């Protein structure tokens with residue numbers, strides 16, 4: 020019943036034997052042990068399981084693992100390039116107090132990273148819409164909005180031609196790829 | 205980072221772990237050979253179990269254990285250990301099921317699919333019993349009985365009374381009586397409950413579980429398995445929110461531990477969202493009747509408050525709720541006379557339990573809405589009416605509680621200013637083109653002092669180990685479930701020892717590794733209680749180091765030694781001092797190698813029945829009501845709150861915002877809809893909690909007081925504000941539309957019907973609906 024599939028996750032290649040009904044969420048969490056991707060509902064309603072597929076956000080609980088074959092998957096584990104080189108979204112989530120229990124955080128960060136990759140200067144309304152698929156029960160969202168605004172500013176700063184690439188002070192990845200998707204060798 | 209972190213926006217100490225996805229929650233853990241558990245739940249609300257056949261399930265390849273009620277020791281459990289007759293739960297039903305979702309059997313198998321398959325093979329024959337789904341049916345004469353020991357279905361009654369009620373009403377110029385109803389809502393923490401049990405060769409258990417109360421789980425699990433308390437170790441990993449919904453021993457904990465002991469393999473259970481919403485704990489639905497009397501000038505004279513709590517099938521934290529509703533009904537204002545009677549009623553619904561604000565959202569929706577109604581009738585501005593009657597420092601609820609610091613009046617003034625209240629509210633109801641603003645207020649406890657768990661240990665404890673390399677290890681059983689207490693406790697320690705946050709390493713929430721005891725995270729207790737324990741432990745270390753420096757520099761006995769900027773030094777002559785690390789090394793040498801350790805505890809004594817100190821606050825909500833659709837949009841919420849001295853403004857803000865979000869769901873959209881005992885809307889698609897698009901702008905200011913009982917003067921902030929939001933929104937809806945809601949939630953459908961003059965859909969209670977609380981039954 021199982022079939023062997025090849026997945027690319029955070030730039031790494033994996034081979035896993037999975038039954039065809041297994042979701043990407045289950046394979047990431049249970050087979051690849053990438054447990055940063057959460058599961059809050061399993062029904063596509065909460066966004067805690069959000070990952071990027073070729074740089075676009077998807078709910079991994081609604082996607083079968085086999086459907087991810089041939090695509091580049093980015094999970095929260097792939098957002099930072101090193102312990103002290105967080106993606107600006109991650110750094111600002113911490114600095115702005117956008118994290119409480121943290122269960123929505125990985126999905127929230129990936130949705131934010133996706134938003135900023137498409138729209139580097141979102142309005143408040145666009146931020147709200149960009150995060151409308153992600154539920155948070157703790158924060159009341161205010162500080163999450165603030166973190167995304169601050170991350171956008173940081174990315175803008177990093178994208179200036181005179182800015183040093185991969186400035187460790189800003190924590191931005193080299194080249195400032197905001198989605199973090201598929202950029203790693 | 206500064207060595208004076210108190211009062212600063214210190215980011216969370218677990219921020220990096222959570223932002224990178226490396227924080228480990230229970231379901232993230234897995235162990236070699238681990239079995240996966242699943243629970244069979246009752247599909248019917250009330251029935252006798254006539255026959256149970258697990259043979260086919262047990263025979264399924266891959267199934268390692270099938271457990272039913274009769275396999276487990278017949279030990280009933282419940283949080284109210286002080287009164288064993290209230291402990292009415294069994295992990296798995298033995299002869300009877302009492303709600304849709306009641307746990308009947310547990311299976312553990314090599315993988316989840318196999319466990320699920322096995323559940324489907326268990327045959328249960330139910331003999332249906334008549335069921336009761338609301339207060340009236342449950343309290344009717346001859347109603348079906350849920351628990352034989354409670355033939356009238358009223359499991360708890362509580363009373364509070366002071367002052368001369370009759371004289372108060374007699375002297376009143378204006379008396380009104382109203383009935384309010386509030387619904388069941390879900391905690392809806394994002395992390396579904398999960399538990400992972402391991403047994404050792406002697407059958408001792410290590411349980412890693414998504415809990416906010418490791419010590420309570422440890423004790424109750426030990427008792428249900430017939431083990432000694434310390435043969436169970438409970439570890440709290442990262443927890444994805446609790447809000448009161450994770451403060452009890454739960455059936456999956458018992459089943460996981462039992463099966464781990466039997467099979468010798470680790471066992472994990474993880475609940476689904478559907479299980480959480482359909483069968484999980486919830487906020488008590490209540491019917492509240494309040495009669496209140498005023499003088500013509502607005503002076504409060506008397507209040508008579510009767511409340512029926514729908515508890516569902518088991519007591520859970522109901523006994524506390526039944527008392528606290530009455531306590532909160534007497535807060536905020538100076539009632540010369542007050543009488544409360546509350547009753548906790550069993551029904552065949554999933555049990556209600558503790559939830560953020562515990563008892564206050566219900567009591568204060570009634571109190572605050574009625575205050576607004578009275579203001580309208582008396583022709584007095586609602587804020588003026590409140591100012592006239594506002595509690596002040598030193599006020600008391602006789603024999604129950606005393607108010608310590610209280611910035612309530614200032615909060616009212618501030619929120620009026622911030623929101624432009626006097627100008628905006630001068631317009632009458634329904635005159636603002638669909639816009640309106642309204643007020644609600646709150647007071648909440650900073651930790652509970654009543655020992656319902658009957659702990660023989662301190663309420664909180666902390667150990668501080670100082671090392672000669674300049675690092676410090678903090679150990680406490682206090683449980684951060686997202687609110688940020690690990691950060692605040694480390695701030696307190698860093699401040700007191702004059703060291704940096706990054707000098708501290710922390711072990712928390714582990715019953716084997718951290719000092720006994722701690723009652724967990726509930727009642728907004730952690731900052732005050734664990735914070736005071738940390739302070740006491742830190743002061744012992746400080747004392748020891750001060751002695752070293754005093755000796756070394758031959759300081760005059762009157763000279764103060766301060767710990768600041770990583771130094772231990774004379775305050776008067778700062779050059780006379782040595783680095784913290786050196787002082788620790790000296791102390792250790794002086795004690796022949798004995799490590800430098802401080803141990804602190806906190807147990808509230810002689811502080812009444814409720815709490816060491818109360819928070820206060822006032823909130824104004826602005827709404828936009830669409831007359832065509834009935835949809836209410838909250839556009840802005842202003843909060844002025846007294847949480848004592850603010851230890852971490854960013855964390856305080858986060859708590860206020862979270863409260864507003866949850867309070868707004870309570871006001872407008874959230875409700876667990878029940879039909880024939882079943883929860884109809886058991887998904888996040890159908891259970892409507894506020895999302896990113898719904899949240900209003902939030903503006904908050906702190907009216908600081910310095911509470912002598914709180915560490916550095918702090919009081920609670922994590923729960924209080926939630927209770928103000930629903931009455932504030934309801935009042936704003938009235939101001940915007942002219943409709944005064946006395947039932948929650950104010951959905952578009954209900955509001956539209958009310959505005960069209962159809963009260964039946966609006967769900968407003970008829971005035972004659974009974975709230976009569978029966979006299980306590982003599983108990984044998």
Ligand code: FES
Nearest residue numbers: 061063065066080
């Ligand atoms: S877990 Fe996928 S959307 Fe909730």
Ligand code: FES
Nearest residue numbers: 120123155156157
């Ligand atoms: S931080 Fe807890 S759900 Fe968002």
